[in-house]
Amino acid sequence: MSNRSLPDDLDTRLLINGAWVDGERASFDVLDPATNEPLTAVANASPDQGRQALTAAVDAQQAWAATPPRERSDVLRRIFDMVLERRDDFARTMTLEMGKALPESQAEVTYGAEFLRWFSEEAVRIHGLYGQLPEGTLRQLVMRRPVGVCLLLTPWNFPLAMATRKMAPALAAGCTVVLRPAQSTPLTTLLLGRVLCDAGLPDGVVNIIASSEHDVTDALLADDRLRKVSFTGSTPVGRSLLAKASKNVLRTSMELGGNAPFIVFEDADLDVAVDQARAAKLRNIGQACTSANRFIIHESLADEFADRLVERFADEVVGDGLQESTTLGPLASAQARKDVHALVTGALEAGATLRCGGVVPEGPGNFYPPTVLTNVAHDAEVMANEIFGPVAAITTFVDESEALRIANSASVGLSGYVFTRDVGRIQRMGALLETGMIGVNTGVLSNAAAPFGGVKESGLGREGGFVGIDEYLETIYLALPEPS
Secondary structure: OOOOOOOOOOOOOEEEOOEEEOOOEEEEEEEEOOOOEEEEEEEEOOHHHHHHHHHHHHHHHHHHHHOOHHHHHHHHHHHHHHHHHOHHHHHHHHHHHHOOOHHHHHHHHHHHHHHHHHHHHHOOOOOOEEEEOOOOOEEEEEEEEEOOOEEEEOOOOOOOHHHHHHHHHHHHHOOOEEEEOOOOOOHHHHHHHHHHHHOOOOOOOEEEOOOOOOHHHHHHHOOOOOOEEEEEOOHHHHHHHHHHHHHHOOEEEEEOOOOEEEEEOOOOOHHHHHHHHHHHHHHHHHOOOOOEEEEEEEOOOHHHHHHHHHHHHHOOOEOOOOOOOOOEOOOOOHHHHHHHHHHHHHHHHOOOEEEEOOOOOOOOOOOOOOEEEEOOOOOOHHHHOOOOOOEEEEEEEOOHHHHHHHHOOOOEEOEEEEEOOOHHHHHHHHHHOOOOEEEEOOOOOOOOOOOEOOEEOOEEOOEOOOOHHHHHEEEEEEEEEOOO
């Protein structure tokens, strides 16, 4: 294995009101998924420390909201520059705590930093409205102001990008933040905290609390000083958070589970479809909410598509993410690998055909080979559940209506992928496919300048794009008398 050292200035304590402080509970270990050995121990926040972080954010809110938009913009741009200056430190830290191959971690630094740049530009473009009402008796003045203190709950699979995608629009809008990273991957977020301090962000504007217990989040959601919660994670956890947020009628943004259909029609360019299938399936080792999950292939192309995908998967090198030759790192945890393998085993028992992979390798780490299953029934468990691993389950369809029926049968609707050369069909898919995002002849769709979010049980609200900052702003209407 490669040297597993972390950046020298990484502070594993809590960041509260601009100071690094010890946790009030016993620290918890962060494991390296390539070895399942501890990387380091991280301070463990108590509910009281969560409330201290909230108090710091409350105390900083008025001054940060009153900070001129250009100054907020400049701070975000400075953070953007400093993150890119430390690209290697961020990428290495991500690979160590999450497992993805180093080139993917470096790509996440670029992607995650872009939210800082995008929203630095949006900070100075928060507009209102002034005009006469239809009756001619009043004028309306519509303005925007920050929601207030926000709780940001980030997942383990994109530890930098999910933090910046939430934090950047909050800061641009004039909100202060309590940021709680996932227990298994807090180190990248803590390194971001170091950059925030070095960039001169005022004390209390962003507070970072890691914890092994959910009671910290519960304490914050129950506090009436909190005004918004943003969460990325599973649909069941999102439901629970929504129920708790309802007590104080909090503003909520929920980016929840996905089960993305990858539909290849009979007129598709098969070279493009296979190439993009690799991108849509194996990005982040298949551990992405936008990952292609259900491969719905026209019956005339299914065999050739599967053959070519097996050939592509054979080129992948599974191993330690820090090794130069690795293209596919380990899954995030031993439990994650167990869950993925259970879905594969269940599919085979139900009659699916294993074309490649599907065998748990011996030795340390949470490695799992890229796997292709064919002859999978439309209603198989592997189709109904988000796999979150490098497994492509292939089923077939006869016509467009059947493809839509299969794709729309899921209770979630985050992303979908459509491969066709028919312009009319593309428009129909845009109108009828029940997902919030659709990649047309591409397997990559996430971008800071585009709205990210889903429909149905995939959540509420949008992150990124021109609308991303709206999630952190209230709209205020002033009724004014007509000027005399």
